[in-house]
Amino acid sequence: MLKTSGKKYVAITGIDSTLRPGDDFFQYVNGKWYDSISIPASQAGVGTYMFMNYPQRIRLQGILDSISQSKNPAGSIAQKVGDFYASGMDTITINKRGYEPIKPLFAKIEAISDLPSLMNFVINELKVNNPSIIGFTVSPDEKNSIMNIAQIYQTGIGLPDREYYFKSDSSTVAIQEAYKKYLTTLFQQTGSNAQEAKKNANVVYDIDKKLAVSHKTKVELRDVQANYNKMAVTDLAKRHVNINWNTFLNNLGAQTDSINVGQLSYYDALNKLLKTIPINNWKIYLKATSMERYADDLSKPFADASFEYTKVLSGQAVQKSRGEKMANVLDNYLGEALGELYLKKYFxxxxxxxxxxxxxxxxxxxxxxxxxxxxxxxxxxxxxxxxxxxxxxxxxYPDKWGDYSKVNIIRATYFENMVSATTAAYQFQLAKLGKPVDxxxxxxxxxxxxxxxxxxxxxxxxxxxxxxxxxxxxxxxxxxxxxxxxxxxxxxxxxxxxxxxxxxx
Structure with missing residues (x-):
């Protein structure tokens, strides 16, 4: 901002005055920037959104650093936001715990002995935002938008979309290999020897690929009508006896007589695969999906392995700072609480x-x-x-803020704080089922x-x-x-x- 004769003016830099705007307006405005800009090592790209995201994370970090160092009343928004942030910044404790936070998950997976117990695990993990083979949410009915309904959608794969499993160009093959290496590393870090870890990674990739066959492409997903398939639960239960939709919904606590099945072909395929893939292979797969879900929230070796894989996808050279990561985590899990604090200072x-x-x-x-x-x-x-x-x-900002009264935050337990937040978020979603849209x-x-x-x-x-x-x-x-x-x-x-x-x- 320039100040001249008592008036303020915005200094517009980057204009290429050697060009006539009428000849090439894009180059006139952006040419200098385009020719000189470089992508920061901790970012995956550069552009207006990313240009704004970085200083925004710094603003949020400033709020979080300040509030985490203050004495806040127990149960207050400030206490929950501040202590959650502090728990995530405590990398000494997080690293000391290793993969201890997910050992109870592994024990539950080991106890799976048949299809009903496998599905029971899938259901219970959905309640804490650890999805695997079923994607479930509650949102407005696209053909009766005043009401919220149950929705299920294709999921179950570790690569970004189905095409990554079937292309054979060198770039895609490099991503496939990076993903397999990531899976192998995760298994090794949780006790498997190198040979067993590689074998497990191949089992997971094979299941992924079988599921990916039934996935719709990105283009097909844009077809609104084709991705709306509202069905009676009774009909769906007859069609997918292995999934057992009645038990699934009852155990989720989702009382409904119909579901919109976004991608029916995926669930047709899943229903068959639940019987044809051995239970032991499904157990290996569920361990992998759980490790992938929580890798960034565990000790440094897991977070490093996650980054080594994702940088092949994104091109990002180095990891973001811990503070920047945690600002993003708080925005994801206690976003409206953080928003209240943000408004006081910046809007x-x-x-x-x-x-x-x-x-x-x-x-x-x-x-x-x-x-x-x-x-x-x-x-x-x-x-x-x-x-x-x-x-x-x-x-x-919204007219009313989210209710985080059911989220329990303790300064010393980052992983458990995250689970508490995701559990409350699930209950919030479930409470909307069959209710008018807010x-x-x-x-x-x-x-x-x-x-x-x-x-x-x-x-x-x-x-x-x-x-x-x-x-x-x-x-x-x-x-x-x-x-x-x-x-x-x-x-x-x-x-x-x-x-x-x-x-x-």
Whole structure:
């Protein structure tokens, strides 16, 4: 920010004045940056979101460092956030414990003797966010968006998506080998010798690949209609006798007579594989999925092994600092509590009002663009504008904060703190089943650098995390804000009418 004759101006750097903006506006604005920028060693890429994410984590670390060193009332938001952070920063204790926190899980897996006991383990671990072969959630019914329903979706693989198992180019093969090496390392670090660890890794990879055959591709997952298959539980139970949906739902505590099965082919395949794959192989697989789930939360050798695998996927050269990692963990597990603390320091009511004006103006401009479309009929234009101006706009932070009263946080036990938070999160999700959708609920946290369009509610959401320079500056001229956050606003509005958003009224 420059100050001249009592007035403040924003210094815009990076413009290539040797170019005419009308000839190549992208190069005029971005060319110097594009030619000179380098990716920080601790990051997977560079761009506006990542540019903002790093200082945002530093802001959150500042809050967390301060509150973790304060004396806070027991049970308060400050105590839970501060002690959770402190427990995660205590790497001496975490390293000393090794893989002790997941030994009880291994004991439960060893006790599995048949299909019912295997499924019972899967169910119980879902309750603490340790998913394996079944993906379960509660969310709005896409064809009756005022009600929450049970939803299941494809899961069960360790690589990012199905294509990684079937491509044979050198880059993909390198990722496959890195994943197998990761699995081997995890088994060795939990007591297997090198030969046994490698054999176990191959067992896991083989099950992964069998499951991946039934997965839909990323393109197929964009088809809203094809991924909506609401079925009666009675019909599903007859179709998948090995999964035993009645027992599954009862043991989850999910009382419902129907489920939306996002990807039915996956569960058809899983139902068969539960019988054809030996129980002992499933036990090896469940050990692997549990280790993968918790590797970053265990001692340094596990976190290092996880990073060695993920850096092959991401290209990130070095691990993030412990403080940056823990800021992300707190945002994931106690995000709304952290958001309350963040708002006090970094976001004002005036900024929220200013942002609303920007959104309203972009909305009006979008309506005018619809009016000028030559290819759209008058009736369709009217419907499009009705949807446009019925859009809900959520800015900055939610009207009500999440309830963390059931989360028990103890300063000395990081792993158990995480499990307590995930258990409470599961119970929150389960309580929504069969209930009307709470239109005030947010699906991101206040400090997160993001924005999203929620088509089932026809809403656009801009948390305080993204409402920071260079996207948004409450002290800047409108032109800069329209050029920054205005682009994001237009992007999110457009999702309402894209190939997916257009499927919703």
């Amino acid at each position: 004002s009511e005036d900024a929220k009002k200013r942002m609303l004006v920007l959104v309203n103006n972009l909305q009006k401009a979008y309506g005018k663009r619809i009016d000028k479309l030559e290819w759209m009929s008058p009736g369709t234009k009217q419907k499009a504008k009705e949807k446009l101006f019925a859009m809900t706009k959520k800015i900055g 239109k005030s609920e947010w699906y991101t946290t206040t400090p997160t650098v993001t924005a999203y369009n929620n088509p089932t509610a026809n809403e656009i959401v801009f948390p305080a995390g993204i409402l920071q320079p260079p996207y948004f500056d409450n002290n800047a001229d409108d032109a800069l804000n329209y050029g920054g956050i205005g682009m994001v606003i237009g992007h999110e509005i457009t999702h309402t009418f894209d190939d997916q958003g257009a499927q919703y009224d």
